[in-house]
Amino acid sequence: MSESKSMNMIGALNQALDLYLERETNAVILGEDVGHFGGVFRVTAGLQEKYGVERVMDAPLAEAGIAGMAVGMALGGLEPIIEIQFADFIFPAIDQIVNELAKYRYRSGAQYAPKVVVRTPYGGGIRGGHYHSQSPEAHFVHTPGLRVVFPSNPYMAKGLLLAALECPDPVIFFEPKRIYRASQGDVPLEYYTVPLDRAWTMRHGEDATLVAWGAMVPICLEAAALAEGEGYDIEVIDLASLAPYDSATVERSVTRTGRLLVVHEAPQTCGFGAELVAGVQDVVFPYLEAPLRRLGGFDTPFPYTLESHYMPSADRILFELRELIDY
Amino acid sequence: MSESKSMNMIGALNQALDLYLERETNAVILGEDVGHFGGVFRVTAGLQEKYGVERVMDAPLAEAGIAGMAVGMALGGLEPIIEIQFADFIFPAIDQIVNELAKYRYRSGAQYAPKVVVRTPYGGGIRGGHYHSQSPEAHFVHTPGLRVVFPSNPYMAKGLLLAALECPDPVIFFEPKRIYRASQGDVPLEYYTVPLDRAWTMRHGEDATLVAWGAMVPICLEAAALAEGEGYDIEVIDLASLAPYDSATVERSVTRTGRLLVVHEAPQTCGFGAELVAGVQDVVFPYLEAPLRRLGGFDTPFPYTLESHYMPSADRILFELRELIDY
Amino acid sequence: MSGSADTASVGATKAEFPEVPFAILNADGSCDPEYRELIDDADVVRVLQTLWLNRVIDQRFLKLQRQGRLGFYMTSTGEEATTIGAAYCLRDDDPIFLTYRELGALLWRGVPLEMLMNQLIGNGQDVNKGRQMPIHFCFRDWAVPSISSPVGTQLPHACGFGYASRLRGTAQVPLAFLGEGTASQGDFHTALNFAGVFRTPCVFVIRNNGYAISTPESQQTASESLAIRASGYGFPGIRIDGNDFLAVINAMGQAVERARGGGGPTLVEALTYRIGAHSTADDPSVYRSADEPERWRALDPLERLTAHARWRGLFSEEDERAWRESCEARISALVTACEAWPPPPLETLFQDVLRDPGLQLRRQRDRYLAYLRVREPDAHEVP
Amino acid sequence: MSGSADTASVGATKAEFPEVPFAILNADGSCDPEYRELIDDADVVRVLQTLWLNRVIDQRFLKLQRQGRLGFYMTSTGEEATTIGAAYCLRDDDPIFLTYRELGALLWRGVPLEMLMNQLIGNGQDVNKGRQMPIHFCFRDWAVPSISSPVGTQLPHACGFGYASRLRGTAQVPLAFLGEGTASQGDFHTALNFAGVFRTPCVFVIRNNGYAISTPESQQTASESLAIRASGYGFPGIRIDGNDFLAVINAMGQAVERARGGGGPTLVEALTYRIGAHSTADDPSVYRSADEPERWRALDPLERLTAHARWRGLFSEEDERAWRESCEARISALVTACEAWPPPPLETLFQDVLRDPGLQLRRQRDRYLAYLRVREPDAHEVP
Ligand SMILES: Cc1ncc(C[n+]2csc(CCOP(=O)(O)OP(=O)(O)O)c2C)c(N)n1
Ligand SMILES: Cc1ncc(C[n+]2csc(CCOP(=O)(O)OP(=O)(O)O)c2C)c(N)n1
């Protein structure tokens, strides 16, 4: 068995990048402050030193330029890995992502298939206010031609990022910055991948199914533990990939439990929770014991002082679960 | 009773703009080719001549600049109405729309409330391929702080646009370009508004509820007529406003019919259909006779030659309705 | 829009491009002997033939569109000296990032006419599988990446490709075209700024044809030129007469050489004119007088290169007539052949979104096929 | 980043700003007599006091942040001549579009300290209702629109506001600040280009402080200056010593006057230096040597204006000490008072998204209140 080490998510992501840059000489990193500084969250620390300024580059402050240049690099045979410093700042780059990157393979009849991995820290819980807290995944899930991936712990972070880097499709890789350091775990030192397209059952249960991704996974596990104290047996699924998503695993679970609660940070309306509910109820309708529910952020911009009210908490999840189970 | 005239949607929209510019001297129009040319679809025809180049302006070719300048104009006391030539080209402007326009009132504690109406032709059916066919509404519905409105015929177009122009909130006004000219109807010549926030029951029925907006409304009415031939009694609701949306009307309907099919052009995954299904089943769960379904575009970029397979048709809607009713 | 020679080179960039004249061809087709060597006789003829082919195609396809046999078309009539001239200076593997108005570059590169035609029709033979509107070409075997409608998005791609070329040692020099209207987009700024910072080998060519649909250049910028913007990115920008084939290849040749030699990017602003409508969906009579294009016909790049050829004793009127007729004949045959192809198979609708379709798309496809089986039980024998 | 006088004005813009010198203050605090009239003695003292207040606030708030009493803070130490000088040239109703590093402009405008402090804390007294991170101010009564984090988005706002000002006849001149890193954004390009085309009254001031977080200016652009970009938009751009208060108000005064008089926009590039860290989340020791900021301390705008005041016989060391102490005292009182306020009421979380909350948000709110009633039956007596 291979050696492993306890590390946090930043360390795990850094390892994945290091291993991939080592193995694939066409892989390059581009982003704001990712070079000598190693990124504002230090995910790329040490990589410029090791692989040179030609392969690990500080970009001018323009997300559209970063994404657009990456598409061109990929057309030219490189494998760009770009960092958008905060997911909130992905919007200047969204035209290049949804109209170019996502559609290039299709529109060229697969003559070209630019492959870019877009890494970006997302989510709330760091007192970041409007612009350092958003979870814009739904925009990308709704865009055919992209994969959308969320790790929820260091092991998954390394394995999913390596899988994303190997994958021939463009991937938007959302990193839960709130647990960048808080999430600690054993991670094999060797190269390994965790398959995309798969949901992961983190805890088995019979009374209701909880689905989440990224930073909401540990919160859901916490809620499930609380629920256990009240005699409820909750299944927790880490969706991990949102596009395409493994609805089969969720459907199997809900067929048993008859109940589903999806938890996410993004505003509830038109969030991914809606998709999961709509998709799952279509298939498992005869087995449902209660309406499928979602607990998302409120339909407001992300707040500052009142942030703790905004973010779904284990306690609120429990409140929702109780109601579903007693429905 | 006031005089009315048969006209198409372009004429109705043009009238609304004309009446509003006349009444509100702070209202201005900004967009590509909207001035002397009157817009590539001629919605702004004659307005520059009437209101001058200071109030009806051709913009340089930059959607981000148009949206960003409009926010500033609104802060300075104007009421900008901007045109994004095709909804597909709204993406360069999306940062200004979702991060600035949508959040300005909230983040300033309502000290400032820039009000901008963004008009944009959307949708398929004109052989426009990837970039002249998209329906990007879900991006904006998912952004708190915006209203999203869709007219489905000339009467609604004029009344909803005037309501949007009067409304103190930013509005993304999606115009169904496929029926710009095809949709003809009697339109009062006077100033009138059609309330936002309301869904409209276009046809009563007891067997299933069909919900759509914009160019899919006439298709759904056509499907309902076909269904009638097969003995099905279909209710058709024009949602008209997608954010905020009148789920109450839909819920009341589904409480009766027990069945819902949402039809839209945008890719199905994470489209607004998911939101409607998720929101409605939560409330009317005990009344459901079948899973709630959606019929959207495929999860592919919008095609060219095979467009007719992509767009939901009356016949496909009928196929789905049959299955729902026989469930 | 003025085209006088004193705007030939601009401010800060002069030093790096001291010798690039605004125009080279004289009114009578002659030129200064030192510039004659820019192109040999055989190539003058080949270029003229390409120019003619471009023009015949434009005329014929406009008609096809009016007959409803093409969904859409956009001409490049009047701008061929720029489009062909720029392509003329490239190596065959230098990628060309196109907009929708550079048919000439494709013709010069040698893309077979039937491949162009199949794209325009969107039939089952189209290498792009009929997925894009007419004119949105992509031919990887000819180093032509995919055209997209949102203007300006191709500019950072050229910059990125140049970076890849240098890092991978392929020595390719990407060329990106844009219209003057497109120079207003944010992507113009980020692309050129990144190209300056990373000193990527690439050349940006602005076809300043006076209009963006109905919007005149004067409404796009208050700057005296677009070329001048290059100095704000730290590399040379030059303005040339884009209807003067020799001026184009002179400037472009140097820009490409400079890029290939490690000297970084160049911005070339070629002054030209859009003789036709913006597209088959446009009606320019609403926004410009009929004599404006007429005035520009006097500066027609085809006339000017023809005069030059005659000055060299090449391409007689008879040659011209014969060539035109052969073009017409080729196109007639082509249209008939390409229209006969069936549309792309239904399967292609669901392919190439990702490498393999995900679960959601597979389910959507299966459901659609189920519908088709009910609807037309025999017609669709789909797997 | 060099600050030599020969970069004072750039290329094409020279003609329109012939008389704007790069720097005015001599090393000993003296200046050419013709520039002395730029500001009277009383204002020199007021400005110096504001500079000191700015600096004391920076020091104290940095400490508060380290003690965990502020969530976040960003200093503007070293850049106050630019921020205060620019604001100095405005009318009270001229809107200032800020980034996060122009506290001095707010202080000069006269925003009460407690209002600033309430925002930084995000308490219930904050006019922005505690909705934004510290530093993201908005004070409509002082013509300060809302700061947002995405850099550059404020630039087209200034352009649009200027347009509104002209059309509505209010004669307001919006000023927009940006950092040199931000000049790389697409919004910079579209804002300046639109300002040029519509000739909107407005002034753009680049605080070129050498860094965008860790990224040095050399990685933002290959251009020799940022001011030069203005010529690509058809209006004047000038580069000045941003640490020389007199040079700032001289250039800014002219730019504002020009805008107010219908002459259109101006781009001012002020060379300065970010003495501190980017923010309290940053550690500059990773990317620059400790003596680099030390070298810049020699050019400290506070020292230089102090020298000038002394040269005028103003603001003795004793005055300075007394003023500093009064600043310290004011701030101590302030912090205690503002920390005592409760957070904004829960209701505010759901307000102001649209003018009235829509059905979806009302339902979310009702559900959350239902949860709170179960969770803490007594605590939340919400309507
Ligand atoms: C982002 C974007 N906005 C708007 C359009 C619609 N549009 C297509 S071509 C065009 C004008 C382009 O003008 P220019 O760049 O000068 O090129 P030209 O057509 O003159 O060759 C416009 C506005 C588009 N394709 N993309
Ligand atoms: C669109 C966007 N991208 C990234 C960031 C993260 N960020 C915050 S400040 C900053 C650097 C800004 O540098 P500059 O414009 O020079 O201003 P300075 O901080 O030096 O005053 C960056 C990258 C942001 N706020 N917005």
Ligand SMILES: [Mg+2]
């Ligand atoms: Mg043009």
Ligand SMILES: [Mg+2]
């Ligand atoms: Mg800076």
